[in-house]
Amino acid sequence: MKKKILSLILVGLMVVSLLAACGNNGGTQQPSGNTPGNSSAPSTSDEKVTIEYWQYFYESKVNLMDELIADFQQKNPNITVVQKHFPYDSYQQKVAAAISAGTGPDIINLYYGWVPKYVKSGTLQELPASSFSAEMIEKTFAPMVEVNKIDGKYYTIPTAVRTLGLFWNKDIFAANGLDPEKPPKTLEELVEYAKLLTKYDANGNLEIEGLTFQPSGQLHAWFRPVLLKQFGQEPISADKRTVQWNASEGGYKAFEFLVNLAKVDKVGEKDFYTDDATAFISGKAALHIDGSYRLGSLKSQAPDLNYGVTVLPSYNGVETSFGSFWTNGITTNATGAKYDAAVKFLEYLTSVETMKTWTEKIGEIGAKNEIANDPELLKDEKLAPFIEQLPIADSYFYVDEDADRKALMDAIDKVLLNDVDPRQALDEAVKSVQSILDDYWKN
């Protein structure tokens, strides 16, 4: 009998300890969120405030942010900024989960293509007119930033942006009798050079790509807005409600030009050497369109690659590029003193000094127009073409970046794999993207 009582007590204890363990877990998490200055009382000059900044893990960005925070805290001793970062793959999930649970950051770093989604969900606060009025943003920042103007309001502001440039392999140029210092300047030249530089072996296997062709890479960004604009078609209506890829003959022409690179000219192949960037880094591609962020991986993975970078080829006299950026917004978590601190930190992040440091250390270009004329930065001949394109680069409005890209990738696959008429494939892609847009604007 005693034994039974003992074991009963034991079982009871186990249950209790299990519950206690759960309780403890919750308990230990409390203090970290309950940092001093968490009150929403109106801010006074000597009150201490802690704000949280979230971004995805990109080593150089995280390290630089630590330095920037230290500098900022020195200038603003009452504000403590806590940086949290997550791996890129799980970043969006972490953010979404935290926000839906009502926790999460005060300032958040988002890809510009995600911003409409977050604005619609009511997660972001409109930027304060005192520091970031629409006029001020449009006057001082690169024009691509306007892509995130939603219903006439700005919710986020970037420190730095990226533009697309044309990378070329000088050795492959020289081996084919081309001047290694003269990259193609126009689309016509691009195709001509690419055809000349493409090499197939006796069995018809691609050996050297003339121009990379990776729909999942930057190819889709080159198509919209760059190629579409060059063929005389704006990708999306001014009110951001109508997809216009196929609104004119120019749109169809642009798409046909794109797919014909792989279908007719056969200068590149999807997934050749895994993907476009790998092919170029391995010296298996002569021409490659990519962003300035690729300079870093080229430096570390292929220090001996003899390559140059130039602006995107023009067509019909239209010079443009695709701009994309990671941008910062203040979430609805930040209220009272925290909000004021968040605004201050955002001002610091978008100051010209921060932008210059950012450009030098990260390889992304400071988002203000005056960076484009900075003689110091233009000295770097690999970075210069990206910076030069700042005033002419345009972004593209996504409401669902993945779905938008998938629609275009599918259209290209339809033409290349299933021999569908390019016009029909483009029409179908537009239909599916339009339905995403309609869904977004519905309510």
Place this chain on the structure above:
Amino acid sequence: MKPKLSIKGRQSMWAYIFITLPILFFICIRILPTLYAFNVSLHKWDLLSKNKPFVFLDNFKELFQDEVFWAALKNTGKYILFAVPIGLILSLGIALLLNSITKGASFYRMVVFIPYVTSVVAVSWVWRWMFMKQGGLINNILNFVGIAKQPFLDSTSQAIYVVISNVIWQALGFYTIIFLAGIKQIPQTYYEAAKIDGASSWQRFKNVTIPMLNPTIVYLTVMASIQTLQVFTQVFNITSGGQGIAGGPLNSTISVVLYIYQLAFVNYKMGYASAATVILFLIILCISLFQMKVLDKKYDY
């Protein structure tokens, strides 16, 4: 004075006490979330959005007009139709062969079982590289024997069979071992009796082995179908395009579970994804019930 329990009563009381914890655990992490998913499926449940309106069956209506969902259903059907029968027939064959060898039996058993314990992700990537259009092993072999290069993963018609071959290869070891165990259970006396009656080896296989293996076959068919219905890892790793978009060219390999994953964790449409989950749940339920009814025939021995 408390009424004393009988020995049986006391024993079962202890059984209940000990089973309480696992049951509680099971209810908390399995049953309740399942029921909650049914609830979520009736809402427009955007992960980011704070308001999650009740929309009743709208998600289901939308789902039935969703081309990708239909493609996923069709593909999943294909996975089952090919992977389950081929896998079972192959493994039954291997089990019979393994049963007939005496020397080094355990070595062969180990060899057959190894694929099952290797990491699905690693093997999927090996498959991906083997079937690469450019420089893949299979294409090199084809080239060597003079057959034209095949696009494989880059083709809307071939990609799914590459994935199916991986699914079969991976599961083969498990099926084989179960079959082998089933075969070993069959008493030799039946075979001896059949032999004396003059039954040929085919007749012995058809009339003794198969009926005696029936419970094993039912078990494996149900298990294999459910596993294949939930195929995800292979599809995700073998046919992912750039930056997380998986499912083969033009959704030619996308499975229902993969689509659910994308809806929920790429697009954050939790309600819509839950609705798809409910449909998958119903399909699995129907298939399992059907298989148990049809395949579980009673034999008189």
